[in-house]
Amino acid sequence: MKNKIAIILTLQFIITVFAFSGCDESTASSNSSKLTYCAYYEDAICDIIERYNKYCTKHYDESYQIEIVEFESPEEMNIKISTEVMSGGGPDIFSLNQKLPFEKMAANSTLLDVDELINTYYSEINFDDYNTKVMESGVINGKRYFVPLAYSIDAFISTEKTLGKYNLVSTDFSYEALNDAISQSGESYSLFGSTEDNLNFFYSFLAQFFDYNSSEIEFDTKDFSESLDYIYDLINNDTTDENIYYFLYENISKGDSVFYKQFSSFELMVRTYAYLYYYSSTPVLVNHFSQSQNIISASVDFGIAFNSNCKHKEKLLPFIEYCLSESIQTNWNTEYCALAVNNSTLKNSIGSAEQAIDFDEDGNIDSNEEAIFEKAFTTALNDYGYMIDNITECSLYSFYDLSDTYYNSTVIGDIVDKYLNGDISKEKFIRQLSAATEFYLTE
Numbered sequence: 001m002k003n004k005i006a007i008i009l010t011l012q013f014i015i016t017v018f019a020f021s022g023c024d025e026s027t028a029s030s031n032s033s034k035l036t037y038c039a040y041y042e043d044a045i046c047d048i049i050e051r052y053n054k055y056c057t058k059h060y061d062e063s064y065q066i067e068i069v070e071f072e073s074p075e076e077m078n079i080k081i082s083t084e085v086m087s088g089g090g091p092d093i094f095s096l097n098q099k100l101p102f103e104k105m106a107a108n109s110t111l112l113d114v115d116e117l118i119n120t121y122y123s124e125i126n127f128d129d130y131n132t133k134v135m136e137s138g139v140i141n142g143k144r145y146f147v148p149l150a151y152s153i154d155a156f157i158s159t160e161k162t163l164g165k166y167n168l169v170s171t172d173f174s175y176e177a178l179n180d181a182i183s184q185s186g187e188s189y190s191l192f193g194s195t196e197d198n199l200n201f202f203y204s205f206l207a208q209f210f211d212y213n214s215s216e217i218e219f220d221t222k223d224f225s226e227s228l229d230y231i232y233d234l235i236n237n238d239t240t241d242e243n244i245y246y247f248l249y250e251n252i253s254k255g256d257s258v259f260y261k262q263f264s265s266f267e268l269m270v271r272t273y274a275y276l277y278y279y280s281s282t283p284v285l286v287n288h289f290s291q292s293q294n295i296i297s298a299s300v301d302f303g304i305a306f307n308s309n310c311k312h313k314e315k316l317l318p319f320i321e322y323c324l325s326e327s328i329q330t331n332w333n334t335e336y337c338a339l340a341v342n343n344s345t346l347k348n349s350i351g352s353a354e355q356a357i358d359f360d361e362d363g364n365i366d367s368n369e370e371a372i373f374e375k376a377f378t379t380a381l382n383d384y385g386y387m388i389d390n391i392t393e394c395s396l397y398s399f400y401d402l403s404d405t406y407y408n409s410t411v412i413g414d415i416v417d418k419y420l421n422g423d424i425s426k427e428k429f430i431r432q433l434s435a436a437t438e439f440y441l442t443e
Contacts, residue, residue, distance in 0.1 A: 032311075033063040033312065034062075034063060034064075034065055034066060034067045034312075035066045035067070035092040035093060035310070035312060035315055035316065035319070036066065036067050036068075036069055036091040036092050036093070037049055037066055037067070037068050037069070037091055037092070037093040037095075038068075038069045038070075038071060038077050038080075038081055038091045038098070039068055039069070039070060039071070039077070040070065040071040040072060040073055040074050040076070040077050043095065043097060044097075044302055044336055045093075045095045045097075045302070045304065046068055048322075048323060048328060048331075049066045049068060051328070052065075052066065052319060052322050053065040053066060055322060056318075060318065063315075064315050064318060066092075066093065066319065069091065074098075074099060077098070078098060078099050078100060081094075081098070081100060082100065082101075085105070085110055085307065085309070088309055089309060090307050090309060091307060092306060092307050092310040092312070092316070093304060093305075093306060093307070093316075093319070094111075094304065094305040094306065094307065095302075095303070095304055095305075096146065096300060096302070096303035096304070096305070096396060096397065097302070097398075097401065099404060099405065099406050099409065099410075100406055101406045101407070101410075101440075102145075102146070102305065102396070102406070103140075103212045103407065103440075103441070104440070105145075105305075106140045106141075106143075106145045107441075109308055110307070110308055110309075111145040111146075111305050111306065111307070111308060112145070112305070112306040112307065112308045112310065112313070112316070113143040113144060113145065114138075114144040114145070114147055114306070114320070115143065115144045116143075117306075117313060117316060117317060118317065120313070121313065121314050121317050123317045123320070123321060124321075125317075125320065125321060125324065127144075129342060129343060129344070130324070130341045130342055130343060131151070131341050131343060131346075131388070131391070133298065133391040133392070133393065133394050134148050134151045134298055134300065134341050134391065134394045135148060135341065136394065137300060137394040137395065137396050138300075138303065138396070139213075140212065140213050141213065145305055146300075146303050146304070146305045146396060147303060147304050147305070147320060147323070147324075148300040148302075148303045148341050148394075148396075149300075149302045149303055149304065149323055149324070149328075149329075149332065149341060150300075150301045150302045150329075150332035150333075150336065150338035150339060150340060150341060151298050151299060151300050151301055151338065151339050151341060151394065152298060152299055152301050152338060152339060152398065152399070153296070153297075153298050153339070153384070153387050153388060153391070154204075154296075154297040154298060154299055154395075154399055155285050155286060155287060155296075155387060156285075156286045157269070157272055157273070157276075157283055157284070157285060157286070158170070158283075158284050158286050159276060159281040159282055159283060159284060160281070160282040160284055161281055161282070163284060163286075167181050168181050170284050170285070170286045170287065175205070175227045175230040175231055175234070176226070176227070176230050178230070178234065179230035179231075179233055179234050196403065197400075198235045199402075199403045199416075199420075200399055200400060200401075200402040200403055201231075201234075201235070202231060202235060202416065202420065203402035203403055203405075203408050203416070204395075204399060204402055205227065205231050206408075206412075206416075206433075207395060207402070209221070209223075209224045210437060212396075215441050217434060217437050217438060217441075219430055219433050219434045219437070220430060220434055224430075225426075225430070228426060228430075229426075232420075232426075235420065266333070266349070266350040266380065266381075266384060268337065269285075269380050269384060270373070270376050270377050270380045271357065271376075273376035273377075273379055273380045274356075274357055274359075274372055274373050274375075274376035274377075275357075275359075276376075277372050277375060277376055278357075278359045278372055283376075283379065283380075285380075285383040285384065285387065287387075294392075295392055295393065296387050296390050296391050296392050296393075297391070297392065297393050297394065297395065298391045298393075298394040298395070299394065299395040299396075299397060299398050299399050300394065300395065300396050300397065300398065301332075301336070301338040301339075301398045302332065302336070302338060303396065304320075304323065324341070324342060326342065326344075326345050329341070329342040329345040329346075330345055330348075330349055333345075333346070333349040333350075334349070339388070346388070350381065350384065350385075355373075356369050356370045356372075356373035356374075357369060357372075357373055359372070407437075407440065411436050411437065411440045412433055412436050412437065415429060415432045415433055415436060416433075
């Protein structure tokens with residue numbers, strides 16, 4: 001099996017290299033003194049770079065600016081990056097949202113150790129000023145290869161009534177407890193409300209049995225086998241096909257879905273709490289699903305890494321410092337609904353929220369509506385603050401992007417699809433999953 005996987009992956013690589021070897025576009029800068037970043041659309045990192053380039057005209061010089069190399073598709077971009085990196089080139093700055101084999105790149109020293117960079121060129125960056133657990137996610141085998149910029153708490157909003165209906169406890173959302181509670185109800189339900197979210201849920205489950213840092217694979221364990229049964233049942237029993245993805249409060253009064261999904265934005269959380277209170281429900285912030293109790297997990301929404309082949313390493317630090325500055329950190333919360341990694345910035349950003357809601361839409365906000373909003377604000381701040389202060393683990397990849405990471409989409413994507421579609425048995429799935437992962441880590 002390992003030989004078959006090796007042959008397939010090797011052939012895929014050869015085909016893509018030759019297919020793009022004739023492309024004249026390079027990720028290297030046309031101005032050799034500038035750093036480079038690749039993009040196929042105006043992403044969040046591009047936005048920061050554009051602001052940074054204006055900042056450089058006032059505080060440095062044009063050589064410190066970053067050139068954005070544009071591509072027409074993510075496939076073309078990622079393949080070009082990979083082939084150039086292998087030949088000792090490539091862009092200077094990477095984004096975690098790019099579909100690249102970052103685990104392999106860290107293992108073979110393609111990525112730059114940021115701590116070493118700081119020690120060599122000096123910087124006043126103190127990572128103790130940032131969320132410890134989130135920043136630890138960027139450290140692999142003792143080296144800081146990734147710099148998280150913003151993150152989300154992996155949590156969901158439900159109500160006391162909904163939890164009580166299924167005999168669930170908010171701190172125990174192990175796969176077994178969740179599956180047992182829902183299956184015993186005998187009712188049709190919507191776990192997330194979309195097929196894509198169910199798939200991300202499955203990938204988040206797999207990630208808990210595969211440690212990139214230690215390269216430990218636990219797919220052949222009894223714990224994984226048993227939990228796999230629970231997950232498979234949960235996904236396949238998700239039958240109501242509701243769309244509760246963005247319109248949380250439109251479903252609050254119906255009580256026909258198990259969980260209300262929540263974003264990282266504190267303002268949106270307060271509004272959701274407020275609507276629940278308005279409909280006489282008591283909101284509960286629920287820990288993310290996990291294989292054990294009392295797990296509070298988070299995931300990096302935006303993060304950057306750097307090419308060890310960079311020819312102007314001294315110019316990387318000013319950009320890192322800018323990304324972690326208070327003005328840019330505030331921007332993550334206000335414009336991208338993500339949490340700032342800077343502790344003081346985050347505290348300031350979640351200390352305020354929008355004005356009270358006109359629930360009855362009569363054009364006026366009365367004292368009762370103000371009181372409901374204030375109660376929602378106080379409760380949400382307490383619940384959210386507790387989770388932020390007690391994160392137990394953090395993933396490098398956003399929950400919403402899990403199905404699109406290199407490992408999940410390229411290495412195991414076909415295997416997962418076959419299993420969830422019922423084309424291969426559980427035993428065969430575990431064997432193929434283990435073989436593909438081991439090959440990815442070792443070859």
